[in-house]
Amino acid sequence: MNVQKLxxxxxxxxKYIDKAIEPEKIDALKKAALLSPTGKRKNHWDFIFIENKTTLNKLADSKIHGSKLLSNAALAVAVIGDNKVSDTWIEDCSIASIIIQLQAEELGLGSCWVQIHKRQHSEHLMSEDYVRNILNIPDSKNVLSIIAIGYPEGERPANKEDDLLWDKIHEERF
Ligand SMILES: Cc1cc2nc3c(=O)[nH]c(=O)nc-3n(C[C@H](O)[C@H](O)[C@H](O)COP(=O)(O)O)c2cc1C
Structure with missing residues (x-):
């Protein structure tokens, strides 16, 4: 599929159907993650691929709103960076997150970004600390997002040319 179509x-x-993702597709997602660029080529990121249902259910409780979908995903990819190694860790991990999403789309899979960085699990616990604990991530590392992936349940209509926010595009100056 060409990039614009994608x-x-x-x-x-x-929402995902209960179907495992083929190993070749998981392999392609891993390659996509590792092909994502980083500032100054620091490559400080790490990616945790999770298929274990018990772990997915625990991750679904990462925050009060917006993480429950992880419980019916076939796969989740935690995108981890290191703010001691790179001052562009958020940008780098964001790029990796969307590249994983686009690769998933190209493979016929659906995906959703679940924001973890700067989110609260509960009053006294940050989502990052909750996720660190479940996935055994060192305290020195940062968790930006978890990308939920699976075969879509039903279809969502594609974006339409008519809905593009053309007034957000400026020529030469704001
Ligand atoms: C930085 C970022 C954080 C997001 N966090 C969440 C989230 O925690 N939970 C969720 O369900 N969707 C999350 N989303 C998905 C957005 O809600 C979604 O991309 C947006 O509504 C546009 O819809 P679309 O992706 O279908 O075009 C996030 C997206 C981005 C880019």
Missing amino acids: LFKRKSIR
Whole structure:
């Protein structure tokens, strides 16, 4: 699929059917993650691929709103960075997150970004600390997002040319 078609087709998918993702597709997702660029080529990121249902259910409780969808995903990818190694860790991990999502779309899978960084699990616990504990991530590392992936349940209509926010595009000056 060409990139423009892929971009129109991609929508956040939060409901998945109960079907495992083939190992070749998981392999392609791993390659996509490792192909994502980083500032100064620091490559400080790490990616945890999770298929274990018990772990997915625990991750679904990472925050009060917006993480429950992880419980019916076939796969979750935790995107981890290191703010001691790179001052562009958020940008780098964001790029990796969307590249994983686009690769998933191209493979016929649906995906959704679950924000972890700066989110609260509960009054006294940050989502990052909750996730660190479940996935055994060192305290020195940062967790930006978890990308939920699976075969979509139903179809979401693609983005439409008519809905593009053309007034956000400026020529030469704001
Ligand atoms: C930085 C970022 C954080 C997001 N966090 C969440 C989240 O925690 N939970 C969720 O269900 N969707 C999350 N989303 C998905 C957005 O809600 C979604 O991309 C947006 O509504 C546009 O819809 P679309 O992706 O279908 O085009 C996030 C997206 C981005 C880019």
